[in-house]
Amino acid sequence: MKVIEGSLCSLAPLRFLCDEMLSSLAQWLRIAGYDTSLPAQGAQDRQLMEQARAEQRWLVTADSDLLEFAGAPFYVIYLAGQGEPARLRELTLKLNLDWCFAPFSRCKNCNTPLHTASDREKQQFYPHAPDQSEETVLACATCRQLYWEGSHVRRMRSRLEKMNTWRNKSSSQPSS
Ligand SMILES: [Zn+2]
Numbered sequence: 001m002k003v004i005e006g007s008l009c010s011l012a013p014l015r016f017l018c019d020e021m022l023s024s025l026a027q028w029l030r031i032a033g034y035d036t037s038l039p040a041q042g043a044q045d046r047q048l049m050e051q052a053r054a055e056q057r058w059l060v061t062a063d064s065d066l067l068e069f070a071g072a073p074f075y076v077i078y079l080a081g082q083g084e085p086a087r088l089r090e091l092t093l094k095l096n097l098d099w100c101f102a103p104f105s106r107c108k109n110c111n112t113p114l115h116t117a118s119d120r121e122k123q124q125f126y127p128h129a130p131d132q133s134e135e136t137v138l139a140c141a142t143c144r145q146l147y148w149e150g151s152h153v154r155r156m157r158s159r160l161e162k163m164n165t166w167r168n169k170s171s172s173q174p175s176s
Contacts, residue, residue, distance in 0.1 A: 014095065017057040019048060022079070025060070025087055028163075030111055031156055033102025037111060049075065060091065092166040099160040104147055107140035114138040114147065122146075 016036040018026035020043075029036040037057065039048050045066055052059035052075045059066065060077045067078055077094055079087040091097060106113055117126075117139035125144050138147040147153055 015057040017052045017059050019061040019063055021062050022060055024084055027108040028088060030106045030108045031103060032099045032160055033105040035111065088163060089166050092163060096167050099163040103157060103160055104138060107143060107145055109145055110140060110143045112140050112142040114140055
């Protein structure tokens with residue numbers, strides 16, 4: 001993929017639309033903090049292209065048919081790798097993607113920005129959650145998923161850090 005002047009590469013922060021085969025990869029983008037949509041079920045290729053264009057998102061796809069569309073060089077990132085680890089690495093290298101952009105600022109299930117859960121919310125929606133009184137607990141207002149620094153979140157953080165070691169250090173941009 002060429003990085004084209006004036007293309008979405010120049011937009012910050014990066015935004016994505018993943019095809020439905022890449023829903024798990026989309027979750028990693030959300031965990032890293034990127035605004036990442038998934039298409040409505042059964043959406044046609046043309047609808048994906050239109051959504052990407054309208055919402056100014058990179059369309060990340062494992063479907064080479066999408067490369068045939070006009071404007072594809074500006075909007076489509078085609079991942080040729082087989083399996084998720086190969087595709088994650090390929091995407092990292094193509095965009096020099098920072099996986100520690102804003103970890104746990106978005107819900108991995110539904111892309112909603114997370115907020116700090118109030119005590120009342122915790123009691124109302126998560127009565128069986130372990131006592132988190134000393135820790136910040138993040139919550140999704142849409143699907144009610146709760147995030148706190150338990151072992152699961154720690155594992156995901158260390159995976160993000162590991163994926164960042166794939167980046168090309170010499171061309172990385174200073175983060176603001
Ligand atoms: Zn959610």
